[in-house]
Amino acid sequence: MVQGELTITYCVHIYRHEDEEMNLFQSALEEIDLEVMEVKVHQEATRDFLVYNNLLTEVGNDSAVLLVKSLESICPGKEYIPAALRKLLETRVVLLVLDYPVMMTKLDLETNHLFLQLLMEVYSKPKNKLVELRAEKSKRLGRRKIRYPENWTDLYEKWQVGEITARDFMKATGIKRGTFYHMAAEYKEYLRSGNSEQELSTER
CATH class of the missing domain: 3.40.50.1390 (Resolvase, N-terminal catalytic domain)
Structure with a gap:
């Protein structure tokens, strides 16, 4: 070095x-x-x-x-x-x-x-918490909640620290590129807000 x-x-x-x-x-x-x-x-x-x-x-x-x-x-x-x-x-x-x-x-x-x-x-960050994440605009327009894969939290953490690539993330969840980055942006806002009253809707 x-x-x-x-x-x-x-x-x-x-x-x-x-x-x-x-x-x-x-x-x-x-x-x-x-x-x-x-x-x-x-x-x-x-x-x-x-x-x-x-x-x-x-x-x-x-x-x-x-x-x-x-x-x-x-x-x-x-x-x-x-x-x-x-x-x-x-x-x-x-x-x-x-x-x-x-x-x-x-x-x-x-x-x-x-x-x-x-x-x-x-x-x-709290893990495996069943909270629903909803954008403010979606609330006003009555749009449906974003549904996240059940393994989203673990994969997101690995992606953030460089253990997996975005491509690996998308492949593991079956999410298309455009949808993936939209969901990632919404999830990032949830983490920043620290609002435990919001809920992340997961698929089971």
Whole structure:
């Protein structure tokens, strides 16, 4: 990694659970454009995350790269992801997640932490809430509510963070291009409004 004319070397910490194959991390490490000073492997044998917490303590305020399999590798479940990311944002750690290959392309701390903030926002949104989303204009004209596929929320989150493309999204839902972008715009307005009284009508 080059910042101006200065080449920065990093200590890379691989954090894995026993059921996560080591070769996945090795392959990812080979593809990363990074001057690696040292690689340390931390393996968690239980789900108490003691090894992970000790790892963060060891890193402290130093610059480092943390390579993990998924966001749920660093916390007990999806509902804990925002808190785990918030903790990392207080450090100088660049988090790389194998489940999000796009993260491997931008390794500077500023860009990485902007991505973590986006992920934190995505995972902070209420999931699987049956709410009806209706545009103000549609309300006045009495138009029918937009009906979203049942898997819309999960796919939308993956699309927003670059895990899937718009084309993948449309293929998974069977929605045509014009309709897809209209629905995405309406859904984005719902997320911005934070109005839990509106309802998103899903197809079942």
